[in-house]
Amino acid sequence: MRYVSTRGKAPALNFAGVLLAGLADDGGLYVPKAWPRLSKSDIAGLSGRPYAEVATEIMARFTGPELPAADLAPLVTAAYRNFGHPAVAPLRQIDAGEWLLELFHGPTLSFKDYALQVVGPLFDLVLRRRGLHMTVVGATSGDTGSAAIEAVRDRKSITAFILHPKGRVTEVQRRQMTTVPAKNIHNIAIEGTFDDCQALVKRMFGDAAFRDRMRLTAVNSINWARVMAQTVYYFTTAVALGAPARVPAFAVPTGNFGDAFAGHVARRMGLAIPQMVIATNLNDILVRLLKTGTYRKGPVHATVSPSIDIQVSSNFERLLYELDGYHAERVAKSMNELERKGSFKLDADALAQMRAQFDGAAVNEKQTLACIKDVYKRSGLVIDPHTAVGMVAGRARRKDPSVPMVYLSTAHAAKFPDAVKKAIGVTPELPPRMADLYERTERYDVLPPDLGAVQAYISERAAR
Ligand SMILES: *Cc1c(COP(=O)(O)O)cnc(C)c1O
Numbered sequence: 367m368r369y370v371s372t373r374g375k376a377p378a379l380n381f382a383g384v385l386l387a388g389l390a391d392d393g394g395l396y397v398p399k400a401w402p403r404l405s406k407s408d409i410a411g412l413s414g415r416p417y418a419e420v421a422t423e424i425m426a427r428f429t430g431p432e433l434p435a436a437d438l439a440p441l442v443t444a445a446y447r448n449f450g451h452p453a454v455a456p457l458r459q460i461d462a463g464e465w466l467l468e469l470f471h472g473p474t475l476s477f478k479d480y481a482l483q484v485v486g487p488l489f490d491l492v493l494r495r496r497g498l499h500m501t502v503v504g505a506t507s508g509d510t511g512s513a514a515i516e517a518v519r520d521r522k523s524i525t526a527f528i529l530h531p532k533g534r535v536t537e538v539q540r541r542q543m544t545t546v547p548a549k550n551i552h553n554i555a556i557e558g559t560f561d562d563c564q565a566l567v568k569r570m571f572g573d574a575a576f577r578d579r580m581r582l583t584a585v586n587s588i589n590w591a592r593v594m595a596q597t598v599y600y601f602t603t604a605v606a607l608g609a610p611a612r613v614p615a616f617a618v619p620t621g622n623f624g625d626a627f628a629g630h631v632a633r634r635m636g637l638a639i640p641q642m643v644i645a646t647n648l649n650d651i652l653v654r655l656l657k658t659g660t661y662r663k664g665p666v667h668a669t670v671s672p673s674i675d676i677q678v679s680s681n682f683e684r685l686l687y688e689l690d691g692y693h694a695e696r697v698a699k700s701m702n703e704l705e706r707k708g709s710f711k712l713d714a715d716a717l718a719q720m721r722a723q724f725d726g727a728a729v730n731e732k733q734t735l736a737c738i739k740d741v742y743k744r745s746g747l748v749i750d751p752h753t754a755v756g757m758v759a760g761r762a763r764r765k766d767p768s769v770p771m772v773y774l775s776t777a778h779a780a781k782f783p784d785a786v787k788k789a790i791g792v793t794p795e796l797p798p799r800m801a802d803l804y805e806r807t808e809r810y811d812v813l814p815p816d817l818g819a820v821q822a823y824i825s826e827r828a829a830r
Contacts, residue, residue, distance in 0.1 A: 367428050369396040369590065372687040373701070374694025381429045382492045385485070385591045386500070388584045394697070395683050396590045401634040402427035404601075406610040409637060413605040417454035418443045421484070421598045427635075428594045433488075441491060445483040448473055450797055455480065455599040457606055460745060463767060465614070466753065466775045467603050474542050475778035475797070476673070477625065478513035481595035485585060486517025486524075493523035501580045501828045502526040503570055505563035508535045509673050509777065511553075512542035514585050519548035525828050527552045529563040529820070532812060538781050538796070538803065545806035552827055553810035554820065562815040569817050576821055580828050587624040588680050596628035597635070604637055607770050614770040615641035617760025619752040620652060621674035623681035625774065630685065630723065640769050643725045645759030647671045650728035652679055659717040661700075662709035670731055670785035671751040673777065678704075689716040727759035734758065738789035748794045750777040751785045 369384045370376075373394030379387065384396040412420050422442045426435035446454050451471040458466045472479025493500060502524055504514055511528045518524045528543060532555035544553045556563050571577055571584070585592075600616065607614045616639060618626040626644050633639045644652050648667040655661045666677050687697050691713070703710040712720065737754040741747050749757070753775040760773050779786045779794035786794045796803060813819050 367402070367430060368399045370399050370694075371396055372683050372694060373698040375698070380432050381591075382432055385488060385492060385589070386583060388586065388589045392698070393701070394694070395588050395681070395687075397684055397687060398428060398590075401631070404636040406636075409601070409605065409610045412601055417598070417602055418446045420602050421446065421595070424598050424601060424635075425484075425594055429488075433491075437491070441487045442484055445487060448483065449479075450799060455602055457603060457772070458747075460741065460747065463770050465603075465607070465770060465772045466749070467599060467616075467772050468775050469599065470750070470775060470778035470781075472513070473516045474509070474512040475781050475800075476509040476513060477596075477774065477776040478509050479516065480599065481592040482513045482517035482585065484595045485589065485591045486514075486521065488591060489518065489583075489585070490521045490523050499523050499525070499581065499829060500583045501824065502585055503529075503567055503580075503582050503824070504584055504586060505529045505560065505567045506535070506543075507531070507560040507672060507675070508539040509781070510586065511535075512539060515543055515546050515548075515551050515553075517585065519546050519551055521550060525550045525552070527554060527824050527827075529554045529556050529566060531555075531560045531563055532557050534559065536782065536784070538783065541803050541806065541808060544808040544810045545803065547807075547809075550829075552823075554823065555810050555812045556815050556820075557812060558815035566815060566817060566820055570821065570824075573821075580824060587622045593624055593628050593631060593681065593684075596625055597632045600629050600632035600639070601637060603772055604632075604639070607772070609637065612770070613638050613640060614772045615639065615643070615760075615764065615766075617643035617645050617756045617763075617771065617773045619671065619674055619756040619759075619774060619776050620644045620646055621649075621676040621679065623652065623679035623685070625776070626724070627681045627684055630688075633723075634688075641725060641763075641765055642723065643727065643756075643760050643763045645756040646726065646728045647674055647734065647755050648728065648730060649675050649677055651677055652682065653726040653728040655712070656721060656724065656726045659712045659714075660709055661704065661712065663704070669751075670734055670782070670788070671755050672782075673752055674755065685720070686716075689719050691715060725763040725765075727762045729755045729758040735785070735789040738786060742790045742792075748779040748786060748790065748792070749775060750779040750782050752776045752782075
């Protein structure tokens, strides 16, 4: 499979190249040159098979021929064997025709594990084959950091430095990062905000000498490999509910638009998803776009669903590239406009197409907490605030009650104990395999939000 940049000026690469590059060097995102297609009988043939087997079959269409199914299979099987549920991504019915897709059975309890547990070993495989070592640098506001750390821990080909804003992530989130006893993992608590952390990471990547000397790379959500791995559960869910004959609708709590875009990719590959609902909290840039046709940055609001407190949905650039008439030059122009003026406008055709493919709703704090409470009262089930955002939006926009609706449950409630306690008066418990999280030893260093200090820290510790 060949990959091209959404902005058209970077070289086309194969899968391994795209994996290591992350962002294209023209600032764009890599997308497959053509979508692999599954026929109805291919889709029917996925039914009843183990998750890892389906994952291998779907992903091999994107990683081949350099990384064929035979290379992927052992790595993918090992990755999902760590999960806390034998079905990996089980469905739970919550009402007539309504289902939760539980995506919190990975090692760090958010859906990000579903991609990163595969992407970490894929990085390692490609680096070992090329005889390379790389330095992963990332900023996190919570879930991504721990998922990335678990994905690359103890890998000899990678040293990782994860920056988090000191005192501004939940204790569960911090402990999930700082209690991992691996020599190749370094946690840095920055005395500042998440924006400070992200700005430091951007400046490190912008410093070409430093970037090349350290061989910096990122595993953030613009990496194509993450989107690819997330398409799998759209297929496993759909066949469990009767695809190809009957395909469910999906509602997706959305921040960077990686997860919702993965659903769109499943559609492009032949899965006839009748409705996709983009669910946001008060940070509603995509919902405003659907309403008004203008993509405009706003201020970031802090909410009870912090993992989607994002004002620019980076993966939206991939959808833009897909909309008719948005060839690379036009995508680059729109993205420049966004940077310069904070907004750009979709033309009428593109907007109509986007509306035909996605619905969306923005959910406020009161609705989110009320939904957690309602689900708890009616079924005794404790859901996390992001799942609640998806449910409220999915119910509000559901078009056809005869079509099953699946809400992506993107995190375990125990990751967000304060919000859940506020809603139902009960503190959600960590799963047994993590019950000793509060007793584990933490390891991290505190640094000021100063580029020189952070670069010196990394230089001293990065293996070369
Ligand atoms: C990252 C995250 C999301 C948003 O996913 P995107 O791909 O960024 O849209 C939703 N819920 C949780 C719990 C997350 O950690």
